[in-house]
Amino acid sequence: MFEDPLALARLQFALTAATHYMFVALTLGLAPYVLFTQLSATLRGDRSRMTAVRFWGGLYLVNYGMGVLSGLVMELQLALNWSGLQEAFGYSFAAPLAIETMTAFFVESTFLGLWIFGWDRMGRWAHLFCFLVVTATAYSSAWWVLVSNGFLRHPVGFEMVDGIAHMNDPVAMLTNPAALFAFGHVVTGALALGALVVGAVCAYHLMRGWDHDGVFRRGIGYSAIMMCVMPFLVVTFGGMQFSYFDRDPPTTGLTRTAEEIEAIEAAGQSSFVSVANTTGDVVMMTSWALMFFLGPLMVLVFPLIAERRGAMGRMLRLAPGPRLFGGRPPWWVRWSLAPLLFAPVLPYLASVGGWVYRETNRQPWVVVHHLTTAEAVTPLSPGAAVVSFTLFTVAFGVLAVVTYWLLIRYARRGPEGGPLAERRQVEPAEPVPPVHTF
Amino acid sequence: MTLMEIFASPLLTASLLGLFVVGYLVLAGSDVGLGMLMPYVTRTPEQRRQVVAAIAPYFLASEVWLVAAVGVMAGMVPDVEHVVIATLWPVLVLLLAAWLLRDAGLWFRARVDSSGWRSACDTAIVAGSWLLATSWGVALAGLLAGELTLSPFTVVCTAAVVSLFALRGAAFGAERLVGATEAESADVAARATRALARVALATVLLTVAVAVGLGVLPAVRVEAAVLLTAVAVAALAATTGPTGPMLSRHTSAVAIAVPGLIVALSVDLSVAQLPGMTGVFVWSMLLPTVPVMLLGQVWLYRMTRRPAAEPTFFA
Ligand code: HDD
Numbered sequence: 214m215f216e217d218p219l220a221l222a223r224l225q226f227a228l229t230a231a232t233h234y235m236f237v238a239l240t241l242g243l244a245p246y247v248l249f250t251q252l253s254a255t256l257r258g259d260r261s262r263m264t265a266v267r268f269w270g271g272l273y274l275v276n277y278g279m280g281v282l283s284g285l286v287m288e289l290q291l292a293l294n295w296s297g298l299q300e301a302f303g304y305s306f307a308a309p310l311a312i313e314t315m316t317a318f319f320v321e322s323t324f325l326g327l328w329i330f331g332w333d334r335m336g337r338w339a340h341l342f343c344f345l346v347v348t349a350t351a352y353s354s355a356w357w358v359l360v361s362n363g364f365l366r367h368p369v370g371f372e373m374v375d376g377i378a379h380m381n382d383p384v385a386m387l388t389n390p391a392a393l394f395a396f397g398h399v400v401t402g403a404l405a406l407g408a409l410v411v412g413a414v415c416a417y418h419l420m421r422g423w424d425h426d427g428v429f430r431r432g433i434g435y436s437a438i439m440m441c442v443m444p445f446l447v448v449t450f451g452g453m454q455f456s457y458f459d460r461d462p463p464t465t466g467l468t469r470t471a472e473e474i475e476a477i478e479a480a481g482q483s484s485f486v487s488v489a490n491t492t493g494d495v496v497m498m499t500s501w502a503l504m505f506f507l508g509p510l511m512v513l514v515f516p517l518i519a520e521r522r523g524a525m526g527r528m529l530r531l532a533p534g535p536r537l538f539g540g541r542p543p544w545w546v547r548w549s550l551a552p553l554l555f556a557p558v559l560p561y562l563a564s565v566g567g568w569v570y571r572e573t574n575r576q577p578w579v580v581v582h583h584l585t586t587a588e589a590v591t592p593l594s595p596g597a598a599v600v601s602f603t604l605f606t607v608a609f610g611v612l613a614v615v616t617y618w619l620l621i622r623y624a625r626r627g628p629e630g631g632p633l634a635e636r637r638q639v640e641p642a643e644p645v646p647p648v649h650t651f
Numbered sequence: 652m653t654l655m656e657i658f659a660s661p662l663l664t665a666s667l668l669g670l671f672v673v674g675y676l677v678l679a680g681s682d683v684g685l686g687m688l689m690p691y692v693t694r695t696p697e698q699r700r701q702v703v704a705a706i707a708p709y710f711l712a713s714e715v716w717l718v719a720a721v722g723v724m725a726g727m728v729p730d731v732e733h734v735v736i737a738t739l740w741p742v743l744v745l746l747l748a749a750w751l752l753r754d755a756g757l758w759f760r761a762r763v764d765s766s767g768w769r770s771a772c773d774t775a776i777v778a779g780s781w782l783l784a785t786s787w788g789v790a791l792a793g794l795l796a797g798e799l800t801l802s803p804f805t806v807v808c809t810a811a812v813v814s815l816f817a818l819r820g821a822a823f824g825a826e827r828l829v830g831a832t833e834a835e836s837a838d839v840a841a842r843a844t845r846a847l848a849r850v851a852l853a854t855v856l857l858t859v860a861v862a863v864g865l866g867v868l869p870a871v872r873v874e875a876a877v878l879l880t881a882v883a884v885a886a887l888a889a890t891t892g893p894t895g896p897m898l899s900r901h902t903s904a905v906a907i908a909v910p911g912l913i914v915a916l917s918v919d920l921s922v923a924q925l926p927g928m929t930g931v932f933v934w935s936m937l938l939p940t941v942p943v944m945l946l947g948q949v950w951l952y953r954m955t956r957r958p959a960a961e962p963t964f965f966a
């Protein structure tokens with residue numbers, strides 16, 4: 214397999230995309246929560262809610278960094294390794310990506326810079342506006358990418374002119390069911406993922422009995438509500454995606470006859486791909502089933518923690534002030550929160566599984582019924598393919614591990630130790646070299 | 652001409668691509684160049700922190716110009732992209748690796764409070780910046796000569812591009828490192844602009860000499876290249892004088908824009924007519940966003956003009 218540049222290029226794209234998606238899913242899932250918290254902090258002029266914004270915003274940024282780095286590699290990799298795709302479908306498949314890079318990414322990154330730097334330098338409404346733009350562009354970015362990706366799965370809205378696809382119906386591209394339903398499914402899945410990450414962080418701190426400024430109590434409330442709603446929406450949009458499964462795209466026949474298509478599909482069967490396909494499917498559905506029960510269970514636990522006064526509060530020994538409980542919380546509170554610590558694994562698995570399912574469904578096509586994977590790959594020497602594969606896979610592994618380590622570290626430190634926390638102490642003095650080095 | 656024809660015209664597409672590439676060189680040239688000069692302009696940990704604070708979050712808003720340029724290439728001029736990638740594949744892989752290294756250093760630097768971690772990240776930033784500038788030099792030489800070879804032309808052309816990046820970085824440092832308490836780094840950077848302008852001038856002239864002497868540039872349109880090179884030479888020559896440090900902010904921008912313009916105007920990349928619908932589609936989405944894009948860029952540029960005294964997210 215390692216002598217085959219095509220296999221390497223595919224594996225590399227799959228690894229990069231899966232990594233990229235792990236980070237952007239959290240971006241998409243966390244952004245609305247940060248925005249919502251900042252809005253309510255701004256409306257009320259509430260410092261304690263602002264602490265929460267700084268805390269969740271800090272995690273958002275650490276995660277975003279890796280989203281950008283992996284996104285850059287995705288973009289360049291598509292250009293470097295899949296030139297056949299660009300050549301034939303550049304004007305159609307890549308046009309939404311072009312719009313995305315020029316509008317969504319461009320604006321998102323700039324306004325995120327403004328948000329990072331603007332804490333003490335602009336008015337609070339202007340600062341809120343910056344994050345509103347960041348959230349909106351993150352979602353529009355996901356939308357454009359899915360228009361592109363949906364085009365591969367269910368190509369619509371173009372005609373073939375001398376072997377090059379020319380878009381002739383942008384509206385059909387924008388209303389492609391493979392893009393619309395996927396967007397709904399991806400967004401609701403990402404919101405569930407974000408909610409469970411928030412829930413896990415809150416559970417960790419609540420188990421210790423800490424609740425700085427109510428950050429974690431509110432967080433777990435958000436998580437519980439989202440987890441009651443999202444699984445229903447996820448399964449609805451997921452089910453809608455089956456609608457185009459056995460339907461030929463309307464453009465079938467523009468490049469190849471039915472017999473050619475049949476021959477290619479018969480020759481393109483690979484047991485490895487079909488095993489990956491089934492695994493992805495099973496992992497996604499199983500994770501969903503497990504998650505389905507979490508929301509209602511959380512709603513049962515949540516009032517026990519949310520209530521601070523009254524008979525229930527006294528019974529639970531809930532205390533005012535930063536310590537939620539009068540001491541260490543009772544064992545049954547700790548045990549009922551513990552599963553939440555591991556719950557984020559489920560949506561992460563489901564997301565990667567879902568993508569593996571979708572992308573392998575297309576095989577052996579890159580653009581269904583038009584272009585095969587083998588035709589799309591850049592003709593590379595095996596040596597070059599191995600070098601690029603090794604380089605980027607290793608680099609990615611290291612970056613992803615460091616990022617997750619940092620995320621967990623910051624999450625455990627809580628609001629005081631976050632990268633955006635106020636009044637960070639000045640760096641300890643390092644020994645100053647005695648002589649000029651220039 | 653109908654609107655559809657205007658949106659499809661090769662000139663418009665090429666201008667958009669040129670705008671993003673030149674925007675990238677001028678804006679990212681600043682933070683890449685300053686990253687290159689970091690060991691030279693700093694001596695204490697606090698000075699290094701200030702340099703990184705000047706680079707970030709500015710780099711967030713400058714690298715998107717290149718991302719946008721890649722997007723335009725893929726979606727609007729796939730033929731050009733094909734040629735560029737076929738010619739430059741190895742150096743583009745190098746460029747991507749350098750980009751990743753540098754950005755990882757920037758994102759991770761302030762995350763762990765230990766001097767070892769910080770110096771590892773600083774090393775990544777400096778090495779990544781040098782490697783990035785070098786890759787751009789090699790890529791330019793490859794585009795001008797039509798192939799990647801290890802010729803004297805490639806060497807001098809790379810040296811010229813690297814020194815243009817360094818000059819841009821020094822000018823940026825002279826402007827942005829003026830701190831509330833001390834301005835030592837800014838002074839060093841300001842003084843470096845004159846020397847770097849001389850180096851850049853010499854390497855640019857050498858590049859022209861080698862190109863003419865060896866006749867390595869058959870495909871290049873001579874008039875445009877000569878005119879643009881003259882502009883760069885004039886800008887650099889002005890910067891070598893006693894007022895150099897003052898002028899450098901603008902002259903370094905002009906000089907670093909020239910390589911991009913030379914490729915755009917004098918290399919025959921044959922941008923094709925866009926299929927009409929693609930043009931309408933892309934432009935109708937792009938035009939309404941332009942005000943927001945400009946607002947963000949100008950706002951960030953102005954806000955980060957004052958250096959951050961307090962530690963921020965990046966440093
Ligand atoms: C939190 C994550 C998550 C969860 C719980 C589910 N999925 Fe999913 N699924 C995704 C996350 C995801 C995804 C990563 O977002 C995918 C990949 C591509 C896409 O559009 O969404 C996906 C793809 C995907 C596809 C492939 C579409 C195609 O090939 O074009 C189908 C049919 C489903 N899903 C259906 C379901 C059903 C019926 C689920 C519930 C039982 C389900 N998904 C749970």
Ligand code: HEM
Nearest residue numbers: 223226227230231234361362486568569572573576579586
């Ligand atoms: C972000 C989540 C994504 C994941 C996890 C993912 C996963 C995968 C996987 C597993 C493969 C290998 C399939 C195989 O070889 O059988 C693949 C291939 C590919 N994907 Fe994706 N993908 C994602 C998104 C996208 C998007 C958004 C696009 C395009 C806009 C895309 C374009 C491609 C291409 C061009 C290939 C190579 C050709 C092929 O093997 O079919 N992918 N991806």
Ligand code: HEM
Nearest residue numbers: 237240277280281284285287288291318322351354355358
């Ligand atoms: C379903 C798949 C994808 C989704 C949902 C998605 C979404 C996002 C989001 C939200 C970001 C912002 C970074 C962050 O918030 O962490 C991002 C970054 C990025 N993505 Fe993706 N993306 C997907 C696939 C792709 C593909 C296929 C490409 C390449 C063609 C790509 C290229 C990029 C680039 C270049 C960036 C960095 C942009 C910047 O400088 O801000 N993404 N993506």
